[in-house]
Amino acid sequence: MVLNLPSKRWIPILFHRITCQVIGIRKTVNGACINDGAVLITANHCSWLDISVLGSLQPLSFIAKSEVASWPIFGLFAKLQRSVFVNRTKRSKTGDVAKEIAKRLKDGDAMVLFAEGTSSDGNQVLPFRTALIGAAKTAMMADPNATIGTDDAAPVQPVWIQPLSIAYTRLHGLPMGRQYRPLAAWYGDMDLMPHLWMLLKEGALDVTLTFGEPIPFGADADRKQAALKAEQTVRTNMLHDLHYCRDKRHQ
Template sequence: MGTLRAVFILLVIGVVTPPLMVLQMIFLATGASAARTLPVWWHRFVCRMLGVRLTVEGKMSPARPLLIAANHVSWLDINVLASIAPLSFIAKSEVATWPVFGWLAKLQRSVFVDRSRRTRTRHVNNAIAGRLAAGDVMVLFAEGTSSDGNRVLPFRSALLGAAHELARLEDDDGKPAGRECSAAIHVQPVALIYTRLNGLPMGRQHRPIVAWHGDIDLGPHLWRLLQAGSIDVTVAFGEPIALVDSAGRKSVAVAAERSVRGMAQKTLAGRGATWGVADAAAGHLSATLPARAETG
């Protein structure tokens, strides 16, 4: 049954997606406003096909410029977050080379960061700055990698280092380009918590079905998840934190990490909307594992 389900999902998504990709290319080329909203509907369609049931706690801040700092569990995080509102992602450069996923990331106007080439830092900072100045909401997975889903890893303050430069856009020579953002960048912590599989508490033993981390190959992981069944996930929005200058990036990273971990613990302990107290009593408080010391 699981194999038939996986094949059916792949066939339907495979039929629907290519025409929408062409349409998105046209929207991007013509500057149509639909280029922002079409990905939202596509991600909602994918989540429905996968059986993802989403609960949103809190709301996205209306403040701009807005940078979302989220924990990272799976490739599915992108579909879940992007089904809520028009978003673009800050991704590692390797993603751009991935078949299909790389094309989809480009069509969603992702900004790709090559961490091995520091000479490109200003160029990337300016690209992100331009997007934020235009009102786009950017998503940064602040752990710098994906986790096993049982804990929130330390947020890397180095990944927020570029944010303070967004207050002034510069050209390739480092000179002011004439546009300015507001004095503070608003960093909003967002927690993704996968809670149930086929209606039952997911727990530590089943979370690897969703979590994609380490050296796990994407293909087998994708196939297993397609076979798995319905998945419940909570997306919790925390209070925005103002980042004014580079001196504050470490404190902002720590505060955002603390906020995300707290929201994860709250949901898994049954004080969120998706998990009852009885489940928490059964010993599924995996988010309460101690975190490593903040680095970066």
């Protein structure tokens, strides 16, 4: 139950649930997040709204671009959720970010990585980037700074990569279709506040979240192969959910 969580954990959940209720978000969830070992959830990314949709479900920590930290209101709650902020202009910091993600995984936080590295128009899944998925391997080690092959670098816990697809399917109960789906998406050079205001006026969105089969990430796992498998699963599930909504209308 949310009420049994420390305040810093349940306050963001409550905020995101209120946000979804005010906008009029109705969620359909297929499957569930694994709770056995450390889990890095790799999801597609359509909108800033994804954070509230996912954040309303359970305690989660996000791996977010550094700009999110300065967003009004949402930045505060991102910090309360112990988000890891990534400066995409400084690739030299990727190693430090990966170690921070690994620490959170070792602490038991379920981490959400929007693996495309950007947001799309909601009609497609972009190629997954692999750099931060390597954090999953670091999370297995007793000492992330240890030399591979030593006792301190030996795996100490199971780590999973779990694909998650996000599909915005309906507007006011009707299938959105390709031409209207970008109403929910936030991408390119869109400004946050005008998009938020548009959603408040339009409202009544349906979103389907589908958790894929967890991918075990062992000491000999290849991050590129794991990323590709997760990407393919997310793409398959998202397209299925979009087509199911469209086809169901005609039944």
